[in-house]
Amino acid sequence: MGDCSSSDVLTIAAPQIFDGIAMRGPGAIRISKGRIESIAFGTSEPRASIQLPRDAILAPGFIDIQVNGGGGVLLNDEPTEAGVRRIVAAHRKAGTTGCLPTLITDRSEIIERLAAAAEACLKIPGVLGFHLEGPALNRSRKGIHPEAEIRVPNGRDLAAIKRFGNRGRSIVTLAPECVPASMIDALIGAGLRIAAGHSDSTAADIGRAVDRGVSGVTHLFNAMSQLNAREPGLVGAALGDDRLFAGIICDGIHVDPLSLRVAFRCKGRDRLMLVTDAMPSAGTNDQKFMLQGRQITLRDNRLTGPDGTLAGAHLTMIEAVRNAVALLDISLVDALIMASRTSAAFLGLESELGRISPGYRADLVAFTPDFEVVGTWIGGVGSMDEASEASRRG
Template structure:
């Protein structure tokens, strides 16, 4: 039995703030949380991790990520996933949805089958807790860089095959709700326990609202690859901003979305309906150069990812940096902004009873942050998976 105590300067659960707090961990779970003068333990029974200069928060959860460290999730190999998971842990992410790209049916089936097996076997670093299928049921007009030759109309047959080959590990799928057959598709996906996000879409406001009524619960990278807002036809973006049932992903890198738009999103949705995602690709934590996103070649300059035609193609963002940006742009304190990277995504993908919060019985997915919000250490299920070498 592995037992240890973490002594932190402050704990943000995030429901409460505990100055001079302690977290007791037994194996993979949190045993007890509270102020140091109230949580009693025998040091002969618990190893002590001293973090009196750091703030402890829940591990971050990224529901939209394609790769990192020169590797892409579509590779589906253990080597690729280990590299990606390790980089995520370095930046405080302890759980993620491996996100696929629109590709040929064969390539997508192979990827989800391999990823589904790796989920069962497990890897180091951050834990893959499910798959996010970004496409192929998206709008050609708002496809972004998704290959047009592989875009399909919503098909329950194709979806059911992907779900089966992934060993039912798909948690989320992005589709354009204006495409014929989408409402029936949404109802089918929800009946099988898969969440649906609307994105890469040219939907009108009415089309988006019908999709929400049918079961759509998320919006993929809000503002990006969406019909523009118009005061006479608010479109899909208007539906996302107006409907408080919808979780709104945001890429807070200052490239995909201007800080002013981020503040508008915050005012419309509030702290507890926004999801900080990265949409990171294989170029993350790598020097500028040429990288892959699925079958696409992406050119990276000054950390910005574009295809040869100039369109944005994912990001090199990490969740710790997304949190820092959100706080700087909006003035939110850590205890509010951290919801967007922890408890919100946990609730959004249905893992809120195990992850996203620091409380007894939950997985010991924990991050220790320096005062400047650099990651000091990351623990996944009670195991240190990253520790900074910097003093």
């Protein structure tokens, strides 16, 4: 499997290496104790532990900060260690080596169940923290979230939510106009990152929230106040404020390609992050699943509820990277930065993840020019498909 235990040394040779800054290669990287020890370009390494296929690209592993489900599992239905393992495994096959399992708006007891399991879940390779999307959303921008459960968090909710503050690098998405400023202060003080989303806020609302420490925007353009002539809304604030990171769903369904290109021109690769907003269908052939009592149907790669509302995405990170190159008309380098380095920076992990450089964690993905993932490594522990195993050298 190309594994590297805490005492082993692993060398991976690749015809091309994207080191987080530029496409280089050929080269070889040496991994020791889960971290990159050294990297050498311009030379072959015939004795490498793993020789990647001749057209493969080795890059920093993808980081997805919004993963509702995958592998047939919705986190809300299985807020347990077992449920998280299945979700993470499904997305790892598509190149995701770091993710935030995401809980959408739900009852207090569901938040508490995930909080109770969170510490154990953080031991699962690839779990960097959690994303609580709700319950403090604006009902007018609810999307597929259950309106009956949208609320200003009560004392019970806040106690459970704050527990995620020291559980990896966790995020809360909320509508800033729907909660008191003191609540934002309390959540940030507990160690959580705050993203604005499912919000009908004005640009002035967002400016005040950013001044208080709000640093992200959840699925830009979707479920939020739009950019208008005399009120820029959350979209305008996100595009115009360089302090804000913004996730974006690049599936060609949630956001028009022209809007994607506008967002890239305004935010650039260092503030715009690729996310999947993936649902249980990701990594499966399932055409239907249940979401909080409603049937969600997959048709033409579009997930919708009974009333036609978009219900998350049928998307993986390798597909998001491929789509970004095609729909945004950007380079593969730019797309890879948006899929890893930028998300790492948003999470405060820019000195650990998002680059292939000495001292960084050995979280890596290898894929072909046709965007087929042939291997992933998390802390030097690898998972490669059968075709790639044929290229391995012992």
